[in-house]
Amino acid sequence: MTKYGMVVDLDRCQGCRACVEACKIENNTPSAVFWMHVFRLEDGEYPNTRLSFLPRPCQHCNNAPCVKVCPVGARYGREDGLVLTDYDRCIGCRYCEVACPYGVNYFNWRSPDDAFADYQMSFDDPDVVAVTDGAVPPYRNPVHDRKHGDERRRTSGSSHDKGVMEKCTFCVHRVEQGLLPACVDTCPVGALRFGDTDDDETPISQFLRTRETFQLLEELGTDPSVVYVGGTAPTSHAREIERPMTEVTR
Amino acid sequence: MTVQDAHAPDERREREETELPMGVGRVSRGWIAFVGLAFLGVVVGIIGFLTEQGQGLVGTGMRDLGTMGGATWGLYITLVIYFVGVSFAGIMIAALIRLFNLEHLKGIARMAEVMTVVALLLGALAIIVDLGKPVRGVVNLFRYARPQSPFFGTFSLVITGYLFSSLVYMYVTARRDAAVLAARPSKLQGFFRAWSAGYEDTADQRARDRRTTFWLALAILPVLVVATSSLGLVFGLQVGRPGWFGTLQAPAFVVLAGVSGIGHIIVLAAIVRHALHQEDRIGVDAFAWLGRFLMTLLFVYCYFVAVEIFTTIYQPAVAEQRIGDALLTGRYAWLFWGSIVTLVVPALLLAWMAIKKQWRIGWLVAIGVIVNLGALAKRYLIVVPSQTHGQLLPYGEVGTYSPTWVEYAVMIGLFSLGALLVAIFMKIFPIIELADADTDPDVDDGGAERPEAHEMEKEVVS
């Protein structure tokens, strides 16, 4: 049985945030929304300070609190380890968001085609059409409008319907085509690995056997599918030295 | 007691004979002003809601946890748990009164039931306002709701089961009064006739009513505790939210629910007593009973808070400490200590009144209002700080949340709607159960105690 997992090699991560950018492009996420986020952390006081980087996608927990609390089953865990959101069922109560200890959920506070709010570029906007001549740019990927998995639900990025919850999907639309998630594919230093952790012969399983691993907030018993190797878990005194934009209205 | 004026002109006597008890069917200038004001408040709330629906929840102060540094549950969820808490005490008191046959409290039973139904309605509306997809929410909950989610209890037991059982309870206990009123000619006669549904005031029927209300009360009480606890568990079960996770959430939730609800009943009872001149139906002993009950619950709750503070400061985990500091000395300190004062001082005042055995209604009303402000603040402090200060990953220092005008407008709208519904109910149905003298079909309505028409003109409902 396939069980997807991600390995984050903290010894390799250099904090370039190329994965963050790749995710935003692949999933066309609105402003201030980061399904993939990389903490740039500082620990200790001068002169004994240390910088570290910590990529944080959705942890795709095997014992996911967000799945348990969802009142309508819009947030669900799949047999292959992916934790996804059904945008056609979500009622927008945001319980998953408060239940998640990792802070990976992003709610669609406003409509993405609200051109007046300048939230996201509208390709029907006359000003935009004047430049594009009606052509829809290639990065608005029509695959996102499809239904995914055996369960046939609309779960991949790019819809951003007002009033529903979204988060990292492990790029379900790419994984189903045999591709790697966008962040993994983009990482210039190979700090992110992705694959079937249930099969002992896959590269990711072989890599995991050779290294000591930890999970984020292991003590909560969420059993994430995202596993970290190298480096150290951030201490409770780590400070974020730089955070991307936080304002929805930019 | 007879208030019939024997020397009144025939014309006035005729009019009085057709009048219904408890001010039903007659409105005063004060009532109209009050209802007008409440209606304005509802309009404000609707404007807020439509604004929010138009632009999305971006119009509120809520934002995502994590990189956005906000709180994703705010004033709306605070109001949900506050209103459900208020409703809890209403039906609880009504059930206790009928279960233990507390004669001197009969006068407040119906207003407690009305308060429950209204508060539940407001709680349900507050949930709907909070949803990103309100219409889909109503459909999908009936279609897909999962028992594993603590919201299942909130939705199925609180909003539907508990609302329906309260309505049944109110209907059954009020049917005899409806039959009495249906016997008198009035504009509302058709309504009363429908409500009474062919009620015949026989010994058999009375026995059946007694049995029904007894068993209903007995069935409702456990449903109440389970349902209200389930709302506490919405928070208490979340291991990923420091400050929420804990066994005390559910019981503390139930106790504070009782505090806010009894506060409301005291205020409502005092208003009705004054407006309808029902000093003998709602006696000081009724207020004394409510006051002692409120005092007990307040002391229990203060004990819970003390235990919680001690647990927070003794050997806290890092995130717990951050929340504790924010509450005790940091950003929320003014609200936290303010709410403590509004709970401790009333408890001491009530204890003093209980010892002296002197119950002043004015003081009780003030206490009722104050403990409700405290309860609302405590609800807010349960919901928000764990989100703004309880992140377990190093997302900057802290988050921020402050409600916007949209949220305040909706809050005003909800409170106004509640006041409006209660005020309207008072004019279409007796808010106090009619005494036997009123309802005995053999006695002419000369036995009815009614305020004089000219007194009604001066009544102040608010």
Add this chain to the structure above:
Amino acid sequence: MTRRGVITMAMIVVGLLLMGYGYFGGAAQWCADAVSCSNPRVEWSPAIFVLGVIVAFSSALYYTVAKDEVTDEVARGKQQ
């Protein structure tokens, strides 16, 4: 037991059965690791649960409101 009592008890039993079915039989299972956990085993089963609550409490309405040709004098006391 009079007809009134029988129907009332029947409504309570039917209500409880509907609640039990809606909660334990038809609703989604308590798990988080499979797609099937997110779907109720019978669609609209929460509505069945709510219907059960309504039927059970409606028994009180029936008990007080229904007209009965048989006198209830004999029933009093038996109805526990």
